Amino acid sequence: MSELILASTSSARRALMDGLGLPYRAEAPGVDEVVSPHLSAEDAVRELASRKARAVHQRHPEAWVLGADQLVEVAGEILSKPQDRNAAREQLGKLLGHTHAIHTGVCLVGPDGQVHEAVETARLGFYALSAEELERYLDLDEWVGCCGSYRVESAGQALLERLEGDRSNVQGLPMVTVVRLLRSAGFRFFERR
Template sequence: MKNSGELILASTSSARKALMDGLGLPYRTEAPGVDEHVAASLSAEEAVRSLAARKARAVHERHPGAWVLGADQLVEVGRDVLGKPQDRDAARGQLQRLLGHTHAIHTGVCLVGPGGRLTEAVETTRLTFFPVPPEELERYLDTGEWEGCAGSYRVEGQGQALLAKLEGDRTNVQGLPMLSVVRLFRQAGFTFFTRP
């Protein structure tokens, strides 16, 4: 890595960590610990951009010499934005909205470097889910994959069996749009494929 200073992923998500691990860059994770509420007047794209920057800046304030990558994700169906469900009933309601329909996943990413230099991107992927009967939906809810996930599913797990069609970057659906992330890293001068 050409840049001096450590790289920190401002997230404790196991899915985001798995995607970052694939790049082979040395990094560590840290929980941003920020308020995730945004103004209802913001579009889904504006909300994820704002939250990704808030998370990255929060960790960067604690480590001003580091490079910090923040991310946030929301699901949009029709004109409604879906965040993380509070309980199984909320997860059921979210999935009932998505099954048999097409929805969008928006993920914002923000890279803050030494001196506070900031670059950001928003990636959108469109997914169509199969219509499934109520008993199958309940079996999926039994997996517990809905916990902590915007839209109440994980495509890197059993939730991929709900997926009829995907348009865009699959890693975006998993929580970290790696096409955008790599572009931000390259713009910042990171080098890849180096020996440890």
């Protein structure tokens, strides 16, 4: 198989990919992440995942490139990465005590021009927190660089009251979907390296 490149420098996505045991490397896609505000959350993550995968693929046309993007949606509003602590407080205020969706788009582009795409959605319910508990969570800085202002692979898992869907999707890369796309592209698993 050709080289596999993850079009992301996210530590959470790399940790999930590491678990597969496939050789790969990570590279920052370096793309504009602004999309039309008229797109649904699902269409936005599909477009951004494709944009990231294609940007890295242009630099390495002989490789397979996996791109992903994620957005949180609550009551019809799309939440992306907060700019500062106040924005994170505001985002979490919309999520605490409520159910929201997290959508992750995945795009795999191959050396022969093949494109495999999918969008995975999980639904999460968060506990209602006191203002003091929310501030203690914000003090951990887990909100930095995270759409929705939380990380479920760290202390943020204590926010979770319920989860419907693939937990790895919430962490940034829906591995059931990723494995399906890689298998359909011909990748082989469990081989000695």
